Amino acid sequence: MKKIRMGIIGIGNMGTAHANAIFQGKTEGLELTAVCDIDSGRLEWAKHNLGPDVFLYSDYRLMINEGKVDAVLIATPHCLHPSMAIDCFSAGLHVLTEKPSGIDILNVRKMNEAAQKSGKIFGIMYNQRTNPLFARLKELVEEGTLGDMKRFIWIVNNWYRSQAYYDSGKWRGSWMGEGGGVLINQAYHNLDIWQWITGMPKRLRAFCKYGHYHNITVEDDVTIYGEYENKASAVFITSTGEYPGTNRIEYSGTKGKAVIEEGVLKLYLYDMDEREFCFVSDESFPKMDIYYEEYKEQGPENGHIAILKNFADAILYNKPLLAPGYEGINGLIICNGAYISDWMDCWVDLPPDENLYLRFLKERQDSEGCIKKNYIASNSVDDYSERWKVRW
Template identity: 35%
Template sequence: MSKKLRFGIIGVGRMGGRHAFNMAWGFVHDAKLVAVCDLLPSALDKFKRHKKIKKYSSYKEMIENENLDAVIIATEHYSHGEIARYCIEKKVHVLIEKPLTVTKGDSEKVLEVAKENPDVLVGIDFNQRSNKMYRKAKKLISSGKLGNIQRVDYIITNWYRSDAYYKQGGWRGTYCEEGGGCLINQCVHQLDILQWLIGMPDKITAKTKTVDRNIYTENDIVAIFEYPEYNCSFSASSHELSGVNRLEIALDKGRIVIGSFFMKIYRHKSQKQVNKETTFGYGMSPSTLTISSYGFFRLIKDLVLGQQIRAIRAFAKAIKNKGKPLASVEEGINSVELINAIYLSSWKGEKVSLPIDADEYEKELEIKREEEKNKIKG
């Protein structure tokens, strides 16, 4: 039996706590949890029965004392960059919970340190990349079998969060503590999938607003991503009771539709070729349909262990085999930049070109943070 990797987890609240218990009970076969760290004693108290797991209130002490192979960072968003840079410089492999950081500028600092330490594996926990439906779509688009992309629509409105959700943590729904609302906390997964499948847009126009919640940030987003040959619409919210999750990619020779549990692939003749040959003014060309499912047993595993466990397993395997993580730092920066660009467009009321000015975003975000502080004081 090969030696198991020594893991530590920094931040063992909701998500970090779930990672910790999955590892403590042996569900990540290539790794063992040897230490956890959190600023809150109540979070560490959950691990009283696990005597072999060391508890720390300082991540630096944990790194210095435990001879760790890797850490998972699951702290509040603004702290991701500083903690990641410290761990990388200490030659500890790092898996960061989404988002990589709050701003493009801070994310680029992580990338700089990662490049200076090429033997250290750094990944982002974008677990949706392990979804076999998205992976199949990625392969199909890259193959060119369905031709060029003509249109993309992504609607993700099944992130329902009530006022009770925001009251559970004072950091939720704030610019000061979370760096934003639904967009940065929930939609970051879908934005990563988008840039992974179709790349980064040239320009973004967006509107964000708050609907029926006592929070300072947005819970409703509509954006248009402009690409050289097509446009992509992105709509998201966390206030709808009957929301949906649907990605539709129309291509010259077919269409890909992905929902929460099923994937549909339509194949037909080239639209461009049909347009040249047809004598009819309207109508539809015959197509074949293939339907794939997410998988019943896979769904049950996700409900019990969480989708994130696949990303952790893949990360541990990548360390052992000197491979690559599901999502790299460079790709983590892409999703952060999309978030920053959407906010910039909405705040300024204008179209934004990519790449964005990182310094400009920092200044605009600070304005929002100050406005939020003044509202709280008032």
């Protein structure tokens, strides 16, 4: 069977996990042929662990232009994703980018335009889209089983991180390095799932706390209130400073309610649309008949490998992508909009002003100075650990 020759740019924690999975044959349709990193220590690790047939590069431009790869996985600091992806598309390569798609809408939009012009397959590592509970809720919403949306609430504050985590890399916990905090890093998956299920809100109001629980300059505690065209509302709460935290979704519609928590989707369906029932019932405190269903998460989750296999199948067999790279901009629109809302202390219509966001971001980067120089280097090499799965 034909295999896609895969190159990886960036073999830190996440890139290493992907490299191991592909090299060990866990991703049918993909063959690891090259890796790139500016850290000589990581290249030394690759030399001893990935075998002599994997080419090593310290400059990604050489890797993408020497004909050793058909596709590239980008696992570098966030701000580099769009420019590297654009270079890869220009070189005629397929691209799978780690999340987030970037740190600002303007450059991500340019990346999407380059992908469209290239005609190549473009995916993003939204591994949480493979979770069957999220996928089932999305189906229920799209099928109209729950009726018109009233409210969506997601408390996902089980992204706990210690100060040692933020001290483990030069780029972590800074506007210059990560381009933001919990929204752009940990909860970016959740922002994607939010809009994937409900669609994009029309406007939002956000409240962010910066360095609230840690010695960092970016946000580690956020509450977002969103409104939709039909006047439905959404509340999104996230943090890296609460332990053990909660991961709970509650979707309320006119025909039913769904709750996802602790690996279970609980479904409450009415025998009549509540909006109709409200005005035909002659009782002051009526009760509707409710039909209850329950779905449990089955088996171990390995969403990263599922996304990698799906990416290969899209190239080899023209199968639809579970997570098209073009859709990475949606969560970023919410994220950038939330920052502007907090900084300006006002409601923000979506999508927000791209240039206004870049101006605000630059102000914060300039006031922050250079990326921190004192940090604790981590030599750990991860496979797909529990912290990268959907955790309940």
